Amino acid sequence: MTTDQISITTATHKKEKPSQDQVPFGTIFTDHMFMMNYDTNEGWHDPRIVPYAPISLDPAAMIFHYGQTVFEGLKAYRAEDGRILLFRPEKNFQRLNLSSDRLSIPPIDEERMLEYLIKLLEVEKDWVPSTLKTSLYIRPFIISTEPNLAVGPSRTYTFMIILSPVGSYFPGGIRPVTIHVEEQFTRAAKGGTGMAKTAGNYSSGYQAQAIAKKEGNADVLWLDGAEKKYIEEVGSMNIFFKINGEIITPALTGSILKGITRMSIIELLQSWGMPVTERKISIEEVYQAFTEGTIEEVFGTGTAAIISPIGELNWQGQKMIINNHEIGEVSQKLYDTITGIQRGQLEDPFGWVVALS
Amino acid sequence: MTTDQISITTATHKKEKPSQDQVPFGTIFTDHMFMMNYDTNEGWHDPRIVPYAPISLDPAAMIFHYGQTVFEGLKAYRAEDGRILLFRPEKNFQRLNLSSDRLSIPPIDEERMLEYLIKLLEVEKDWVPSTLKTSLYIRPFIISTEPNLAVGPSRTYTFMIILSPVGSYFPGGIRPVTIHVEEQFTRAAKGGTGMAKTAGNYSSGYQAQAIAKKEGNADVLWLDGAEKKYIEEVGSMNIFFKINGEIITPALTGSILKGITRMSIIELLQSWGMPVTERKISIEEVYQAFTEGTIEEVFGTGTAAIISPIGELNWQGQKMIINNHEIGEVSQKLYDTITGIQRGQLEDPFGWVVALS
Ligand SMILES: Cc1ncc(COP(=O)(O)O)c(C=O)c1O
Ligand SMILES: Cc1ncc(COP(=O)(O)O)c(C=O)c1O
Numbered sequence: 001m002t003t004d005q006i007s008i009t010t011a012t013h014k015k016e017k018p019s020q021d022q023v024p025f026g027t028i029f030t031d032h033m034f035m036m037n038y039d040t041n042e043g044w045h046d047p048r049i050v051p052y053a054p055i056s057l058d059p060a061a062m063i064f065h066y067g068q069t070v071f072e073g074l075k076a077y078r079a080e081d082g083r084i085l086l087f088r089p090e091k092n093f094q095r096l097n098l099s100s101d102r103l104s105i106p107p108i109d110e111e112r113m114l115e116y117l118i119k120l121l122e123v124e125k126d127w128v129p130s131t132l133k134t135s136l137y138i139r140p141f142i143i144s145t146e147p148n149l150a151v152g153p154s155r156t157y158t159f160m161i162i163l164s165p166v167g168s169y170f171p172g173g174i175r176p177v178t179i180h181v182e183e184q185f186t187r188a189a190k191g192g193t194g195m196a197k198t199a200g201n202y203s204s205g206y207q208a209q210a211i212a213k214k215e216g217n218a219d220v221l222w223l224d225g226a227e228k229k230y231i232e233e234v235g236s237m238n239i240f241f242k243i244n245g246e247i248i249t250p251a252l253t254g255s256i257l258k259g260i261t262r263m264s265i266i267e268l269l270q271s272w273g274m275p276v277t278e279r280k281i282s283i284e285e286v287y288q289a290f291t292e293g294t295i296e297e298v299f300g301t302g303t304a305a306i307i308s309p310i311g312e313l314n315w316q317g318q319k320m321i322i323n324n325h326e327i328g329e330v331s332q333k334l335y336d337t338i339t340g341i342q343r344g345q346l347e348d349p350f351g352w353v354v355a356l357s
Numbered sequence: 358m359t360t361d362q363i364s365i366t367t368a369t370h371k372k373e374k375p376s377q378d379q380v381p382f383g384t385i386f387t388d389h390m391f392m393m394n395y396d397t398n399e400g401w402h403d404p405r406i407v408p409y410a411p412i413s414l415d416p417a418a419m420i421f422h423y424g425q426t427v428f429e430g431l432k433a434y435r436a437e438d439g440r441i442l443l444f445r446p447e448k449n450f451q452r453l454n455l456s457s458d459r460l461s462i463p464p465i466d467e468e469r470m471l472e473y474l475i476k477l478l479e480v481e482k483d484w485v486p487s488t489l490k491t492s493l494y495i496r497p498f499i500i501s502t503e504p505n506l507a508v509g510p511s512r513t514y515t516f517m518i519i520l521s522p523v524g525s526y527f528p529g530g531i532r533p534v535t536i537h538v539e540e541q542f543t544r545a546a547k548g549g550t551g552m553a554k555t556a557g558n559y560s561s562g563y564q565a566q567a568i569a570k571k572e573g574n575a576d577v578l579w580l581d582g583a584e585k586k587y588i589e590e591v592g593s594m595n596i597f598f599k600i601n602g603e604i605i606t607p608a609l610t611g612s613i614l615k616g617i618t619r620m621s622i623i624e625l626l627q628s629w630g631m632p633v634t635e636r637k638i639s640i641e642e643v644y645q646a647f648t649e650g651t652i653e654e655v656f657g658t659g660t661a662a663i664i665s666p667i668g669e670l671n672w673q674g675q676k677m678i679i680n681n682h683e684i685g686e687v688s689q690k691l692y693d694t695i696t697g698i699q700r701g702q703l704e705d706p707f708g709w710v711v712a713l714s
Contacts, residue, residue, distance in 0.1 A: 026417070026506025033416060056411040059390060059519050060383070064500055067424050067556030068563070104563040139506060143421055144560075149383025149496055149521060151559050151593060152566070162416050164506060186548030189582035191541055193561045199424030200557015202508050203501075204550045206425070206461040209509070225546035226583035236508060 079344030176311025189225030194255035237300030297328030436701030533668025546582030551612035594657030654685030
């Protein structure tokens with residue numbers, strides 16, 4: 001199978017593109033999408049680019065009943081010279097296969113997936129916005145489609161890529177957020193699906209997020225499922241702490257997502273001579289550092305915001321105000337460097353950026 | 358809104374009904390299905406019975422990405438006098454709303470849901486099979502349908518009921534099964550979604566189930582997510598132990614499903630003067646009882662099998678053979694009584710059965 005076997009059906013009507021400044025996240029989609037099917041006889045087959053349109057599924061399709069599904073999220077950026085840039089896209093496709101493995105979904109050749117994405121982006125290149133801080137959000141996902149109510153892996157799947165132009169995550173500039181430390185609800189347990197990017201991990205957090213938001217918090221910081229003691233991650237972000245000069249992030253113990261931003265930050269800080277300690281970190285340790293005045297910066301990391309400084313942590317009725325609600329020096333430098341590399345404004349010494357030709 | 362507002366569109370082509378003895382579980386569906394929509398303006402609206410057919414969804418529909426969905430499972434039985442009987446259906450709709458609450462899905466009036474189901478069964482009454490041990494499996498479910506990649510509750514939903522004729526769970530008669538006690542993977546943690554019937558809880562078990570099956574086990578017995586010490590439940594069944602005359606089932610601590618068969622068995626045994634102890638029970642306690650020869654019966658309970666005797670538990674390389682791989686006296690009596698009540702062959706002193714008029 002080679003890339004040129006991708007069939008392309010062009011949309012007859014093109015949508016109007018949104019004004020670049022006022023795009024809400026994830027509600028506007030481009031004119032085309034990528035699709036490919038799997039069945040046990042043919043394996044993954046029939047890669048195709050088709051007009052963006054509803055898909056038709058049997059009401060008994062397994063995705064509706066047993067949640068066998070995985071997804072990814074990455075972005076395409078427009079450089080000042082007009083080129084379209086991707087940030088470590090191979091890492092997303094590697095992680096998609098890791099997620100698929102956890103969910104008993106057959107893997108897809110990682111290089112092929114990247115070829116499919118690039119082909120789709122070539123078709124949709126006018127949709128990559130050029131205003132500073134806008135981008136084209138890319139959502140690859142796999143759903144189980146066999147109509148069967150018996151609990152067990154599906155024998156048919158559909159892999160899709162859809163594209164959505166997105167505005168700035170911080171329209172008014174970066175602003176540190178307030179985060180609620182969750183004590184009651186659990187996102188993921190050891191031995192569960194926490195390290196996979198799979199649908200059920202997200203809706204299971206809605207109740208906790210609603211309570212946190214009602215109390216004025218932007219999101220939830222999850223603690224480990226066993227003891228509610230160790231810090232895991234925030235909503236759709238990994239988390240870093242700078243305490244007494246040491247930069248710490250929770251180790252990958254199986255219940256948190258291996259963020260690609262996290263990975264890149266660790267490599268970047270390493271190159272700056274600021275090694276990151278990946279280890280267990282308890283909320284008590286953070287609180288202790290807060291009371292001692294040694295907590296310097298806290299920030300979340302993820303594809304959406306890249307760096308989201310955390311200005312306040314609410315835990316058991318205690319307000320921990322961090323760096324006076326201001327953006328820390330390391331946070332700002334990381335944000336500037338990574339977004340600069342992503343947009344082709346800074347040199348890319350790590351070879352992270354893939355440019356469409 | 359009253360029941361007669363349900364619109365009915367009759368299928369023009371009726372499918373051939375399967376031979377009653379050889380029906381695989383959950384792959385054949387009847388001619389019609391029930392549908393109803395939710396949006397924030399109208400609430401739940403437009404209840405309708407329509408021909409069974411594929412549904413159309415935007416590729417960005419939230420069900421595909423964040424797994425906000427719940428379901429139920431119950432059965433309709435054909436009595437010897439031809440009546441169609443349901444077993445405690447109100448409990449399923451109560452549980453559906455409990456699951457919805459956990460997943461931030463708006464509730465549906467429970468009496469209305471039962472009316473909708475009964476109306477659908479009236480349309481599909483010829484699909485309720487009459488051979489002994491066959492039944493019509495009923496799958497109500499709710500999916501989140503808003504096209505939006507922002508993580509958070511959907512603003513639109515579809516509630517559906519589909520029906521599937523099913524053969525005997527034990528075609529060759531009840532046979533005790535072998536179960537693997539899972540030490541590595543976790544189904545649900547305290548504070549998670551274990552008490553809800555939601556899609557993600559099921560596919561998260563596929564890997565463990567595949568390993569267990571490869572080693573000759575029928576299913577997995579899950580231990581608690583925190584310590585892997587206390588017994589939770591089996592695949593789609595709750596579990597009961599008879600040890601030294603005492604009948605024990607794991608207490609509902611939030612991580613296991615509140616089975617309707619479980620509840621009925623507790624009430625039935627109570628009425629027989631055999632109270633069930635709902636408490637924490639560790640796998641060590643079971644192993645200890647096994648070595649002391651005091652473990653008399655073990656069985657799983659659920660809508661599919663009603664009672665599934667467990668003849669062997671495999672734990673850390675130890676084979677615990679129970680009751681010489683034979684069906685225990687209590688298991689058999691429970692099976693006969695509950696299935697007898699469900700099919701209208703035995704008196705129903707509890708008022709559990711709902712008959713269609
Ligand atoms: C649960 C979770 N954690 C962390 C992240 C951050 O990962 P990445 O940096 O790859 O975007 C995400 C978002 O992708 C996520 O969904
Ligand atoms: C996880 C789980 N536990 C237990 C049960 C048994 O519940 P019930 O007796 O209501 O069928 C089921 C099946 O419905 C289930 O899915």
